[in-house]
Amino acid sequence: MAGDDIPGGWVALDGGTVAGTGRAGEEPEAARTLTARGALVTPGLVNTHHHIFQNLTRAYAPATGYELFDWLKALYPLWAAVDEEAVEVSTWVGLAELALGGCTTTTDMLYAHPRPRLIDAQIRAARDVGLRFHPARGALDLSEKDGGPAPAQLTESVEEILADSERLVRTYHDPAPGSMLRIALAPSTQAAVTERLMVETARLAERLDVRLHTHLAESLGEEEYCRETYRRRPVEQFEHVGWGSDRAWVAHFIFTEPWERERLGRWGTAVAHCPGSTMMLGAGAASLPALRDAGVTVGLGCDGSASTDHASLWLEARTALTAARERGGAGAATARDILRAATVDAAACLGREDGLGRLAPGAPADVVVWDLDEFAFAGAHTDPVEAWLRCGPVRPRHTLVQGHPLVEDGSLTLPHARTHDMLTTHAHHARRIQGLEDGT
Numbered sequence: 001m002a003g004d005d006i007p008g009g010w011v012a013l014d015g016g017t018v019a020g021t022g023r024a025g026e027e028p029e030a031a032r033t034l035t036a037r038g039a040l041v042t043p044g045l046v047n048t049h050h051h052i053f054q055n056l057t058r059a060y061a062p063a064t065g066y067e068l069f070d071w072l073k074a075l076y077p078l079w080a081a082v083d084e085e086a087v088e089v090s091t092w093v094g095l096a097e098l099a100l101g102g103c104t105t106t107t108d109m110l111y112a113h114p115r116p117r118l119i120d121a122q123i124r125a126a127r128d129v130g131l132r133f134h135p136a137r138g139a140l141d142l143s144e145k146d147g148g149p150a151p152a153q154l155t156e157s158v159e160e161i162l163a164d165s166e167r168l169v170r171t172y173h174d175p176a177p178g179s180m181l182r183i184a185l186a187p188s189t190q191a192a193v194t195e196r197l198m199v200e201t202a203r204l205a206e207r208l209d210v211r212l213h214t215h216l217a218e219s220l221g222e223e224e225y226c227r228e229t230y231r232r233r234p235v236e237q238f239e240h241v242g243w244g245s246d247r248a249w250v251a252h253f254i255f256t257e258p259w260e261r262e263r264l265g266r267w268g269t270a271v272a273h274c275p276g277s278t279m280m281l282g283a284g285a286a287s288l289p290a291l292r293d294a295g296v297t298v299g300l301g302c303d304g305s306a307s308t309d310h311a312s313l314w315l316e317a318r319t320a321l322t323a324a325r326e327r328g329g330a331g332a333a334t335a336r337d338i339l340r341a342a343t344v345d346a347a348a349c350l351g352r353e354d355g356l357g358r359l360a361p362g363a364p365a366d367v368v369v370w371d372l373d374e375f376a377f378a379g380a381h382t383d384p385v386e387a388w389l390r391c392g393p394v395r396p397r398h399t400l401v402q403g404h405p406l407v408e409d410g411s412l413t414l415p416h417a418r419t420h421d422m423l424t425t426h427a428h429h430a431r432r433i434q435g436l437e438d439g440t
């Protein structure tokens, strides 16, 4: 982003795309104007990894202090109670929360399918909220009885997964520039799915020309599983099943050797970096500078709403800055490096080649206006991007997707009564799933 800041500038939008940008005094005529005085204007943030349905079991106390697989085993039985309404309302609430944090495009990997057609319910919610949505059809096919971590209610057969994946792509996937909805295929992790599912999913993605997503090198448990089961490290197995390509992006990539990072860079496989979640689960975080040095494209992601517990890409961006400096020293990353990971490079993770993540003519009109004239920014006068990330917390004054404001003057533009109803219904399902008395 360095070099293309415009102090006191403007952004013009027209019909869902950016029409132009410019300096003060050169503003074009406009039918409608939103003021950005005292604010920083950035492209909308792009979320490259999430499990939104987990907001139904947020900060779940009985799983506190567990590392990944024990944490998953504590929560999987609860997730077996997720139904279509719970998924729709959790997605609606999660997407609204993302918009309030400056996110305009998100992926989501829903891997628990105790009932059919749950991703259809997510898509209904995304259309209602108006966020740009890249649902990744998650999957688990290795149940406890076959040596996997998940109970049988959450697993499906390879045939069921592939058939539903193809149905979703044929029904909803829009590859056109400016697309509001694209489907990706996403077996959860090699430690929870069969080798056959990985191989068949890669073939299907090639045939349908859609992207591939999974977790990779996320935990030492995954490494141990791959060594014991396949006599390979997770990255070697990933290559063996045909995933090493620029069609895939992977979440985390923490427990890696230099040659593995270089291999990913050579393949063009991008990484969703989610330090808030992986540090919360005690796994630490990947080194963003080391990945970039190896030629890997790195986007940011919030990750699961029950591990990182928030859905704020701004908060994740700030965590990424401190994590990079903790690993590599004070010179390891700047706020602009992180903004790039949250916008341009995140859009590349999702395979967007239509300018998403930039404020350039012809790009999708996804824009965030961040208030920098609050108490938290008093005294920050030398660099608005550093101020944006190092001061705060900061909220968007306006969040626009496809030119439409989802947040205006700090509030959601969705009807207040609908927001209230959604939060009430969400609380009902969350308490039901957690086995609590219904407090609504």
Ligand SMILES: [Zn+2]
Residues within 6 Å of the ligand: 049, 050, 051, 215, 251, 303, 304
């Ligand atoms: Zn994840």
